[in-house]
Amino acid sequence: MPDTSTQTTALPLSEVLASFSYALDITEGQPAGHCIRSCWIGTHIGLAVGLDGQELADLYYTLLLKDLGCSSNASRIAELYLTDDRSFKHDFKTIGAGVSSAFQFVLDQTGRNSDMVKRLKAIGHIMKHGGQITNELIETRCTRGAAIARQMRFSEKVASGIHSLDEHWDGSGHPQGLQGQAIPLYSRIALLSQVIDVFNRSRGPDAAVNEVISRSDRWFDPGLVNAFLSLARSEDFWAGLASNDLEQRVLAMTPAQARIMIDEDWMDDIAAAFGQVIDAKSPYTSGHSERVGDYAEMIGRRLGVDKSRLRWLKRAACLHDVGKLGVSSSILDKPGSLEDEEWVQMRDHATQSHAILSRISAFGDLAAAAASHHERLDGTGYPHGLSGDQISLETRIITIADFYDALTADRPYRAAMSVDQSLSIISKEIGKAVDADCYVALVSALGERGENLPGADLIRFNRAV
Numbered sequence: 001m002p003d004t005s006t007q008t009t010a011l012p013l014s015e016v017l018a019s020f021s022y023a024l025d026i027t028e029g030q031p032a033g034h035c036i037r038s039c040w041i042g043t044h045i046g047l048a049v050g051l052d053g054q055e056l057a058d059l060y061y062t063l064l065l066k067d068l069g070c071s072s073n074a075s076r077i078a079e080l081y082l083t084d085d086r087s088f089k090h091d092f093k094t095i096g097a098g099v100s101s102a103f104q105f106v107l108d109q110t111g112r113n114s115d116m117v118k119r120l121k122a123i124g125h126i127m128k129h130g131g132q133i134t135n136e137l138i139e140t141r142c143t144r145g146a147a148i149a150r151q152m153r154f155s156e157k158v159a160s161g162i163h164s165l166d167e168h169w170d171g172s173g174h175p176q177g178l179q180g181q182a183i184p185l186y187s188r189i190a191l192l193s194q195v196i197d198v199f200n201r202s203r204g205p206d207a208a209v210n211e212v213i214s215r216s217d218r219w220f221d222p223g224l225v226n227a228f229l230s231l232a233r234s235e236d237f238w239a240g241l242a243s244n245d246l247e248q249r250v251l252a253m254t255p256a257q258a259r260i261m262i263d264e265d266w267m268d269d270i271a272a273a274f275g276q277v278i279d280a281k282s283p284y285t286s287g288h289s290e291r292v293g294d295y296a297e298m299i300g301r302r303l304g305v306d307k308s309r310l311r312w313l314k315r316a317a318c319l320h321d322v323g324k325l326g327v328s329s330s331i332l333d334k335p336g337s338l339e340d341e342e343w344v345q346m347r348d349h350a351t352q353s354h355a356i357l358s359r360i361s362a363f364g365d366l367a368a369a370a371a372s373h374h375e376r377l378d379g380t381g382y383p384h385g386l387s388g389d390q391i392s393l394e395t396r397i398i399t400i401a402d403f404y405d406a407l408t409a410d411r412p413y414r415a416a417m418s419v420d421q422s423l424s425i426i427s428k429e430i431g432k433a434v435d436a437d438c439y440v441a442l443v444s445a446l447g448e449r450g451e452n453l454p455g456a457d458l459i460r461f462n463r464a465v
């Protein structure tokens with residue numbers, strides 16, 4: 001594991017974003033590597049139409065990040081269609097371009113597991129307000145995606161490429177109904193690339209080619225379609241797309257070879273931006289990632305965590321729930337208690353957080369530390385049932401930061417608790433779920449921040465230990 005205790009960061013931008021793109025794939029319900037494959041496809045199309053230099057680099061990052069806004073409409077999709085947003089999003093990408101296909105999609109998707117009355121009501125609402133709903137969902141996604149790209153310091157060209165991803169060549173797309181050349185070139189290439197990947201992945205190259213031909217002049221720029229059809233005659237193109245080392249191949253492409261390095265401040269911005277992607281998944285987690293990052297930093301500082309490692313700890317804390325992007329919003333936002341199968345999916349977010357964070361080598365052991373935030377000192381936590389000394393100080397810090405924020409924020413099943421109530425609940429978990437030193441550090445940090453603390457909590461805690 002790399003030692004992050006004294007690390008001063010200079011990480012390649014392409015590698016970091018390629019790693020994070022897997023989080024976008026799980027949000028979209030796509031097979032892992034969808035954004036990487038779209039990047040391979042679209043960058044080749046860009047090269048075929050003569051892009052190079054900064055233009056090709058902007059295209060490359062548009063393709064990797066095209067789904068940055070994908071989490072922002074997930075909750076609304078689950079609410080409107082009474083369904084799992086991830087399977088909805090997955091299946092939405094394979095529906096045909098015609099009205100009848102869209103109609104059939106609504107019938108198939110809406111209220112799959114709901115009773116008939118609720119289902120019919122939901123279908124009726126969608127049929128009545130279909131255009132408005134589609135526009136709302138896409139506009140939310142596009143606007144948020146573009147805003148997050150700007151926050152990550154990408155150019156306006158990249159942001160607009162993401163914003164107009166769902167515009168169609170014939171003007172039938174959303175949110176602005178742009179037409180032809182008025183649609184940013186990167187958006188046109190990104191839309192084409194994602195459809196190629198989805199159809200190639202699920203039905204093979206011939207299906208992808210046929211789908212592109214059938215949507216040419218309607219969804220797709222015919223000039224780009226021709227460029228792709230030339231490319232599709234290359235066996236190397238398809239072999240590369242199917243290769244096990246595709247990520248390495250994408251990272252070896254010209255734009256990535258510019259080796260744009262991320263400094264510490266930029267890495268903070270990228271982590272914070274992805275924290276927003278995570279929090280956008282549910283209306284009940286707004287600001288959660290950022291606050292957990294802040295609390296973890298406050299606690300870690302009081303516990304003497306080294307300055308450089310503290311910065312990485314804050315980033316890891318900010319991203320501790322990145323795996324929730326792979327959990328259905330119908331579960332995350334459920335007001336009642338979860339069924340056993342739903343709990344299995346909910347708990348899986350910790351494992352998925354580890355899978356995503358461990359792709360970024362600079363996190364080192366902090367990837368596991370962040371992903372272990374639901375472990376408990378008494379061994380009854382998840383995903384591994386770790387106990388006592390098996391749980392690192394960094395995990396203990398993130399765990400209490402997460403616990404405190406969960407209590408002091410609104411949840412689907414209850415309103416936010418006061419600082420007093422929250423500390424009282426946490427203090428009862430000392431030695432079971434919560435580390436005593438971390439609790440003292442949290443109380444001290446909150447006091448310094450000006451929270452009106454009930455002295456009784458600290459006293460109660462002191463008696464308890």
Ligand SMILES: [Fe+2]
Pocket residue numbers: 320321349373374
């Ligand atoms: Fe969590």
Ligand SMILES: [Fe+2]
Pocket residue numbers: 288292320321402
């Ligand atoms: Fe959390």
